[in-house]
Amino acid sequence: MTTPIELARVDLRGRTPAVAELRSALPRGGVDVDSVLPHVRPVVEAVRDRGAAAALEYGEQFDGVAPAAVRVPAKALAEALAGLDPQVRAALEVAIERTRKVHADQRRTDTVTEVVPGGIVTERWVPVERVGLYVPGGNAVYPSSVVMNVVPAQAAGVESLVVASPPQKQFGGSPHPTVLAAAALLGVDEVWAVGGAQAVALLAYGGTDTDGQPLAPVDLITGPGNIYVTAAKRLCRGLVGIDAEAGPTEIAILADATADPVHVAADLISQAEHDVLAASVLVTDSPALADAVDAALTAQLPVVEHAERVRTALTGTQSGTVLVDDIAQGLRVVNAYAAEHLEIQTADAAAVAARVRSAGAIFVGAYAPVSLGDYCAGSNHVLPTAGCARHSSGLSVQTFLRGIHVVEYTEAALKDVAGHVVALADAEHLPAHGQAVRARFEALS
Structure with missing residues (x-):
């Protein structure tokens, strides 16, 4: 009963x-992320100091397998896609098509504002140069997380991206073949067989693979993971950007x-x-x-x-x-x-x-x-948890973009506002700020 x-x-x-x-x-x-920081910090520091060798050692310890190299061979990606169940492939293709359609409409356009005649401020949207996209293993297989991470990054115009996912003992140290197939279906050619805190650290610090090829560090890490992944994100934040502590x-x-x-x-x-x-x-x-x-x-x-x-x-x-x-x-x-x-x-x-x-x-x-x-x-399924939706958004094209203000003023436009700049600089007791403007119009004594 x-x-x-x-x-x-x-x-x-x-x-x-x-x-x-x-x-x-x-x-x-x-979860209490602070409680696992003492366990995660040595992992991050070891990968910082010894790179791929340390990451592979921790993979063997935690995942029970050590692949020959961090980077998954192109042949393995192709074979995974060729062997993908046709129904799963069709479902992934629908998911990719719909996710691309939604995220394409999130693209930003530059905004040009003429503040005064001769004074222009442009907000220019520039994609992050290189990103690391984490796809967890554990209780389930997550090809959908490959889609949800990769599609907005591609829509944003990110030129270099790497997917990291834990090695699987039953698949000879490669990530799950369905994860590999999803990456291949999206045109991703760089996948690392590394998971957990060591994956986050290797993405952040980079290193050299066992075959001597470089593993370039990233500028931003996104994707969900367990408490150890979250703790590693916290420790690496600042060196790299992160989407959230999931x-x-x-x-x-x-x-x-x-x-x-x-x-x-x-x-x-x-x-x-x-x-x-x-x-x-x-x-x-x-x-x-x-x-x-x-x-x-x-x-x-x-x-x-x-x-x-x-x-x-x-x-x-x-x-x-x-x-x-x-x-x-x-x-x-x-x-x-x-x-x-x-x-x-x-x-x-x-x-x-x-x-x-x-x-x-x-x-x-x-x-x-x-x-x-x-x-x-x-829609995207990488979303804020633990009440963070009060102040944060889910993963989107915007996650992979940076807004940069570009300021262009003519001599006349600067001269017109110079007195106000000087007044505010003096009010803040930063007279050299004002002098930087006056120097353009007054002879220095």
């Missing part, structure tokens, strides 16, 4: 907690009595499938729906392949049901929670979704589940 699943409940009905209290009352997972994945569903509990339960399970630390949160003004979702979870769990992983995630402190008085209060809750993935399954879902201010991505209505966004919606 299946043990019933009952999501832990937080009852906010009849209450209006302040934002700080609300944030602390909501189910929230997370935590365990999460879904929140704002639903009312019109929602189908079978759909809601399936979507909560789909996110819990990722990891025992994954968060699945239902926010509803319908106690009847909450009961029906618990019953649907119990009914669906026996046919789930990763049932124990899912059960652990759903019954953890990071998951639960939040009962609210109405959808307006529900919106306040989901905005405070700022989920990585937020589904709106309510009456007039589009109007409700338009009132959301904090979410990594919003999925509107009964036929836009998160799993659609994971693969074939065209």
